[in-house]
Amino acid sequence: MIVVDRSQANTETATELDTLPKILRAQFRKYGDKKVAMRKKQYGIWNEQSWADIYERVRNVALGLVSLGWQRGDHVAIVGDNDPEWYCAEYATHAIGGAVTGLFVDAHFSEVEYLIGHSEARYVFAKDQEQVDKVLEVRAQLPRMERIIYWDDRGLWTYDDPLLMSYGDLEERGRKLADERPMLFEQQVDLGKASELAALCYTSGTTGSRPKGVMLSHKFLIGNAEDWFKIDPWPDTDDYLAYTPPAWGMEQVQGVAGALIAGVTLNFPEKPETLQNDIREIEPQYLFFSARVWDTYASTVQSKITESTALKRWLYNLFLPVGNRMAGARFCGKSPGLLWQALWTLGNMLVFRPLRDKHGFIRVRTAYQAGASMSSDCFRFFHIMGINVKQMYGLTESGIVTIHRNCDIDPESVGRPLEEGSIRISERGEIMVRDERLCDGYFRNEEATRELFDADGWMHTGDGGYITEHGHLIYLDRVKDLVPLPGGGWFAPQFIESKLGFSPYIRYAMAIGGENKPFVSAVICIDFQNVGNWAQARRVNYTTYVDLSQKSEVYALIEKDIQRVNKYLPEGARIRRFVNFHKEFDADEAELTRTRKLRRKVAEEHYKGLIDAIYAGKEQYIVQADVKYRDGRSGVISTGIRIRPVCE
Incomplete structure (x- = not known):
């Protein structure tokens, strides 16, 4: 057990707190065992760890690595769910001068091999048997890897491999070294510099090329978090939901750096599948989800609501305009008037507060979204419910660039710049960023690093957008994905897809068009659960996803949503034909990134035959489909998927 030296609490200056381990040490001295730092649910029970507990674990993991032969400048890879063990391993790596590469849990073998190999990781932290097996499968291609450290031993008891070591054994090695050399850890922390590499966050590879390792320093992570806290300060009495994987650059800023700097409590759900129940118990003040999670x-x-009682539906529809009026007033910081405030109080009590409570949003001060644009419909929906969702725009390479401010929100935008003058729009419509806290380039890729910045220090984002007269940034799509229309002008596929994604019945959508295509079309992946519930309520019988997607009633249902979106589009960008796809797009087939963004070129290549059929005027396209029946049986069938026009 580490004894807290209160005499040193709060004595560090701002210049001394220039790395994450130094900030961790300051928080340990400030809070000790008097405040919870992390909380994790296991087997239905919430286990709490104080700042003293976490500091001791970080020390033990760090010195455990030193006992294995660690050298400053070494790299670590981590693959697993959001757990305290991930964060402690990351802080420990930073404390001894190393950098971390995070992998998503659904990374397949080729990704595991490439990311661990390219990042030059000597040590790999893998949560459980599934992740350990992936690493062992590609060990022959990873000559630099010296040890795999796991923290969930279920299924690994019979493994006998010198590469493997348990997290507990590593901590025990560190504990013994700390007893032998009690000042070693502190000395290592003191050696840290703001300019040192803290994390390698790999791009999603949406361009079809290999992911690039973005080099993020301590200066980058701390500077991003501090600039963001100038807009949205977090009291240290609050709770943050640690759900988004730290393999994502934005969670490095928010969860790994931001939560540490603010001193809030990190709360980890038991597993992704229990999030809905766990978040109700946590009731966090702050959380961060991708656009896809918010859409869900x-x-x-x-x-x-559609499936609820007639009374509940009536109350919801009655107070929906009230919530909309209040949301509009909050967007611009105006008072809606006493009558509307009174109606909101009543509607909040009867409808909106119970909805927030049911989903664990009852104490939310601010909820964040980034990674892909959220449709203005979806964004406004949460504000109608009384949830203060804010969109942010940024890249792994830039960190947070824009964010919504309280009382200054444009639902169509991704907010205003954190720093005035830090963004501009190029002649071809590309968003350009210049700031002191940008990344240090790409790891082992000098050519890509040179291409990232222009001669004046402006960073190419590759994103298209424009700035409104009120200073808000409107994000459209990747510049390369802005598609010219045959009659002139452009259309933004992602904008259309996000609008379609607001429908409870659409899981994924891909908008298709171009100069060589006479109109815009769409491939729709239905939401199997929601459409299935809708079908059962109307006694529409079905057996599989394929069967349900091709029902005439379901085509009519989806067509209504497309017609709704078409109202917001210029004539040339409206969807004219569509197909309900026979399956969902699949990340394992490289059609989606790990953050569930569509890899458009890959998907268009995979389904070229279907796209050709759409534009050839055909009414049906034959596919081979893997099916899983509701009784658990599976098989492969040849089926025709229908291609339908959209009525005006």
Whole structure:
């Protein structure tokens, strides 16, 4: 047990707190065992660890690595769910001068091999048997890897491999070294510099090329978090939901750096599947989800309302305009008037507060979204419910660039710049960023690093957008994905897809068009659960995903959503034909990134035959489909998927 020296608490200056381990030490001296740092649910029970507990674990993991032969400048890879062990391993790596590469849990073998190999990781932290097996499968291609350290030993008891070591054994080695050399850890922390590499966050590879390792320093992570806290300060009495994987650069800023700097409590769900129940118990003040997760929440709420009693539906529809009026007033910081405030109080009590409570949002001060644009419909929906969702725009290479401010929100935008003058729009419509806290380039890729910045220090984002007269940034799509229309002008596929994604019945959508295509079309992946519930309520019988997607009633249902979106589009960008796809797009087939963004070129190449059929005027396209029946049986069938026009 580490004894807290209170005499040193809060004595560090701002210049001394220039690395994450130094900030961790300052928080340990400030809070000790008097405040919870991390909370993890295991087997239905919440286990709490104080700042003293976490500091001791970080010390033991760090010195455990030193006992294995660690040298400053070495690299570590981590693959697993959001757990305290991930964060402690990362802080420990930073404390002894190393950098961390995070992998998503659904990374397949080739990704595991490439990311661990390219990042030059000597040590790999892998949560459980599934992740350990992936690493062992590609060990022959990873000559630099010296040890695999796991923290969930279920299924690994019979493994006998010198590469493997348990997290507990590593901590025990560190504990013994700390007893022998009690000042070693502190000395290592003191050696840290702001300019040192803290993390390698790999791009999603949406361009079809190999992911690039973005080099993020301590200066980058701390500077991003501090600039963001100038807009949204977090009291240290609050809770943060640690759900988004730290393999994502934005969670490095928010969860790994931001939560540490603010001194809030990190809360880890038991597993991703229990999030809905766990978040109700946590009731966090702050959380961060991708646009896809927010879309799923919106779809779930709307679907549940559709299936609720007539009285509940009536109350919801009655107070929906009230919530909309209040949301509009909050966007611009104006008072809606006493009558609307009174109606909101009533509607909040009867409808919106119970909805927030059911989903664990009852204490949310601010919820964040980034990674892909959220449709203005979805964004407004959460504000109608009384949830203060804010969109942010940024890249792994830039960190947070823009964010919504309280009382200054444009639902169509991704907010205003954190620093005035830090963004501009190039002649070809590309968003350019210049700031002191940008990344240090790409690891082992000098050519790509040179291409990232222009001669004046402006960073190419590759994203298209424009700035409104009120200073808000409107994000459209990747510049390369802005598609010219045959009659002139452009259309933004991602904008259309996000609008379609607001529907509770649409899981994924791909908008298709171009100069060589006479109109815009769409490939729709239905939301199997929500559409299935809708079908059962209307006694529409079906057996499989394929069967359900091709029902005439379901085509009519999806067509209504497409017609809704078409109202917001210029004539040339409206969807004219569509198909309900026979399956969902699949990350394992490289059609989606690990953050569930569409890899458009890959998907268009995979389904070229279908796209050709759409533009050839055909009414049906034959596919081979893997099916899983509701009784658990599976098989392969040849089926025709229908191609339908969209009525005006």
